[in-house]
Amino acid sequence: MSGKLVCMVMRINMDCNACCRKMRRVLLNMKEIETHLIEKPQCRVSVCGRFRPSDVAIKIRKKMNRRVEILEIQELDSNNGHGE
Template sequence: MQYCCMVMRINIDCNGCYRKVRRALLDMQELESHLIEKKMCRVSVSGNFIPQDLAIKIRKKTNRRVEILEIHEFSSNNNNIIEGHQEQLLQDQRPQNQVMSSWNLISKQNPCATYVT
């Protein structure tokens, strides 16, 4: 298993569907974080898992159709995932007078946070 971020489409019609999906995600120990976008019917998850196996588990627990939209896999370097991203940031060679905004922090240091609503 390796660290992955995955975006899925799950039909969330009502609060009951939302609760069912949320409970299923909270019960899965391999997930580090999740984001449920109720209006767009999208669920983003990240953690150490195999994407297809996770989608099958969610399908079985919620009895809802699960469609995988995106998968981002990250290789771990000595079991330290962040280390690779920090090295990449240092190689960017950004000018010293550039102001670091919160948007830059989100987009560069957390590649999984592409869908924030």
């Protein structure tokens, strides 16, 4: 699992600034997430890191107490130094 870099886009209803701050705090406390992007007007959150998308979505759903809809999952191979 350590070789796969996963980028996932989710839709989460964030109607106020407090929701965005709470989402940012939740994402920063998750060690498996390397980068994140919160788009409040579109109610979208993008995260990248080495994780299982379903596990992260379940964690966010429990901590935010909101429905999480996974829109897109991209898996990238990051095999540094192998072959070439």
